[in-house]
Amino acid sequence: RRWTGLGEAFGCCDSPVATPAPATMLAAQITSFLAWTGAVAALTWLIIARGSLARSKSAADEYFAGSHALSWYVVAGSLMLTNLSSVQLVGLNGSVYKDGCTSVIAWETFSALCMCAMAGVFLPVFIKSGFATVTGFLAKRFDLTTRTMVTTLLLVFYAFAMNPAVLYSGALGIKNVLDLDAPIWMVSTGIGLIGACYAIFGGLKGVAISDCLNGIGLLVIGLWVPLAALSEVGGLSTFFSEPTFLRPLVSESDVFSSPKTPRRPGEPSVPWYAAITGLLLHQLYYWSANQLIVQRALAAKSLAEGQKGVLVAALLKVVTFVMLCVPGVLGILIVKNKTLVNGERLAITRPDTVYPLLARAVLPEWSLGFVAAALLGSVLSTFNSSLNSSSTLFGLEIYKVYINPEASDERTVRAARIFGVALSLVSFVIAPLLEDADSFFDWISRAKTVTALPVVLCFVVGIATAVPDAFSAKVGSVVGFAAYMACQFLDEPHYLFRYFLCFLLALATTLILAYAQPLRRILGRPAPAASQASASAVVDAESWRMLWPVVGAIVALVALITVALQVGSQALLVV
Numbered sequence: 410r411r412w413t414g415l416g417e418a419f420g421c422c423d424s425p426v427a428t429p430a431p432a433t434m435l436a437a438q439i440t441s442f443l444a445w446t447g448a449v450a451a452l453t454w455l456i457i458a459r460g461s462l463a464r465s466k467s468a469a470d471e472y473f474a475g476s477h478a479l480s481w482y483v484v485a486g487s488l489m490l491t492n493l494s495s496v497q498l499v500g501l502n503g504s505v506y507k508d509g510c511t512s513v514i515a516w517e518t519f520s521a522l523c524m525c526a527m528a529g530v531f532l533p534v535f536i537k538s539g540f541a542t543v544t545g546f547l548a549k550r551f552d553l554t555t556r557t558m559v560t561t562l563l564l565v566f567y568a569f570a571m572n573p574a575v576l577y578s579g580a581l582g583i584k585n586v587l588d589l590d591a592p593i594w595m596v597s598t599g600i601g602l603i604g605a606c607y608a609i610f611g612g613l614k615g616v617a618i619s620d621c622l623n624g625i626g627l628l629v630i631g632l633w634v635p636l637a638a639l640s641e642v643g644g645l646s647t648f649f650s651e652p653t654f655l656r657p658l659v660s661e662s663d664v665f666s667s668p669k670t671p672r673r674p675g676e677p678s679v680p681w682y683a684a685i686t687g688l689l690l691h692q693l694y695y696w697s698a699n700q701l702i703v704q705r706a707l708a709a710k711s712l713a714e715g716q717k718g719v720l721v722a723a724l725l726k727v728v729t730f731v732m733l734c735v736p737g738v739l740g741i742l743i744v745k746n747k748t749l750v751n752g753e754r755l756a757i758t759r760p761d762t763v764y765p766l767l768a769r770a771v772l773p774e775w776s777l778g779f780v781a782a783a784l785l786g787s788v789l790s791t792f793n794s795s796l797n798s799s800s801t802l803f804g805l806e807i808y809k810v811y812i813n814p815e816a817s818d819e820r821t822v823r824a825a826r827i828f829g830v831a832l833s834l835v836s837f838v839i840a841p842l843l844e845d846a847d848s849f850f851d852w853i854s855r856a857k858t859v860t861a862l863p864v865v866l867c868f869v870v871g872i873a874t875a876v877p878d879a880f881s882a883k884v885g886s887v888v889g890f891a892a893y894m895a896c897q898f899l900d901e902p903h904y905l906f907r908y909f910l911c912f913l914l915a916l917a918t919t920l921i922l923a924y925a926q927p928l929r930r931i932l933g934r935p936a937p938a939a940s941q942a943s944a945s946a947v948v949d950a951e952s953w954r955m956l957w958p959v960v961g962a963i964v965a966l967v968a969l970i971t972v973a974l975q976v977g978s979q980a981l982l983v984v
Contacts, residue, residue: 441778449622479708484718487705490624494791499578500850503761505737508677509663514734515684523692524723525960528716531697536712539945543703550871551879560806562860567799570856572836577843579788583781585765594841604792605833623786630783631732637771638739652977687905694865701798711949800825858908878937881922889915
């Protein structure tokens with residue numbers, strides 16, 4: 410039998426639902442999957458075709474920047490769905506199950522703090538600069554070489570880490586939810602082909618609109634799974650009965666090793682000292698200096714609309730731990746207490762399978778098609794956004810600058826689309842290879858830090874200071890990158906803390922080379938001139954008047970949730 414789960418979690422439904430014949434159920438699952446997926450595609454096409462959003466006369470502006478026509482709710486929805494992919498749904502819950510604690514919740518709650526920095530500090534600078542790419546600011550602040558260096562690093566990360574990980578995680582989730590008897594490469598390639606169509610042919614508008622529509626299904630399914638699972642373990646009181654599994658700030662936890670051996674004390678994925686140093690720095694890069702994310706806010710119809718969208722997304726980001734971490738904890742409790750789900754034990758052999766297996770166990774079978782569609786939507790949102798951002802960087806920062814500076818807008822868009830196709834093919838090849846990774850979320854986080862260090866250094870220095878020039882920024886980037894690569898041979902300290910220390914080394918190198926005039930004379934470099942900010946915004950650049958009060962509320966909410974989980978207080982979390 411299958412229980413309705415959602416009603417039982419609230420104590421209003423305790424009657425079983427009979428399971429239909431397998432053939433009928435499979436047909437219902439496939440129908441619901443195709444119905445939701447097709448509806449999103451049709452509505453996206455209809456909104457664009459009917460011109461519901463303003464159009465630009467420039468093909469490049471229309472394709473890369475969405476005609477600067479996005480309202481705050483579209484920005485918020487697109488930001489959330491670009492970030493909230495199967496990498497988080499499957500990967501974060503898998504990390505929680507593996508760690509035996511919620512240390513990885515910092516990837517969600519602490520990111521809201523960095524989104525506040527993006528809305529209040531970084532976004533005004535970017536919009537006032539008038540560029541469609543974040544790297545365009547670096548050319549203005551430093552030089553063309555610095556911009557190209559950062560663009561190349563971002564493209565390498567998107568091609569060899571982000572896109573393949575998104576496709577693999579989505580394929581893993583859909584394969585387990587629908588119990589598909591198909592190789593992982595076939596599922597991941599099929600997902601990639603659908604996502605590529607949105608990004609390559611729909612442009613930023615198609616990506617943003619489909620993100621918002623997919624977000625509806627993802628939020629419903631994302632909340633349904635933990636609520637249904639809570640009903641299986643006995644509600645919130647049981648959830649808080651093992652506070653050690655809830656703590657986010659720890660240096661040691663009971664780590665999963667194999668299904669046949671008990672958990673053993675070990676270091677979690679994100680120990681507390683790494684969460685408040687390297688993780689915060691890493692999230693500052695992701696939310697403030699990453700084309701994949703910032704491009705959505707840059708397409709807002711005004712700075713105020715962009716700031717509202719970013720802060721609404723930050724508020725949502727704080728509470729999404731219910732979807733991204735709670736199922737992992739519930740999986741631990743179900744396995745530890747040997748709780749029967751629909752008369753069967755939950756068998757988890759790999760941490761990364763906990764979310765799809767839990768969803769399949771606690772939700773009614775007729776809904777699994779919608780679950781698979783929601784997972785597909787989360788994959789598409791991130792994958793097509795990454796492709797669109799990569800195409801934008803290539804078209805405006807590589808093709809238009811180095812390959813064909815005289816190219817028309819139409820030719821630039823065509824070249825960007827061809828690049829998107831090539832990038833898709835690379836992702837199709839790499840995605841199945843991640844099947845051998847112990848935790849692909851940990852793997853992608855490590856890969857991200859390698860490319861992120863020079864990027865975040867250039868943006869932090871470029872925005873926070875006026876004196877350091879391109880020479881000092883590039884040397885600092887090389888020193889930090891080399892130091893961090895050398896640290897890859899070390900087991901301790903944690904990689905995020907090593908990342909933070911190497912950033913401090915790179916920052917110190919940059920500042921010394923900028924301000925130590927005797928050293929500059931020895932190196933034959935003239936004294937750097939202070940950079941002069943100049944405004945060339947293409948939209949209204951006045952900040953939102955409620956910006957800082959909302960930022961304060963978000964910071965307070967993050968502190969409240971962190972403390973509530975750390976002390977295991979049900980009352981404090983509910984408040």
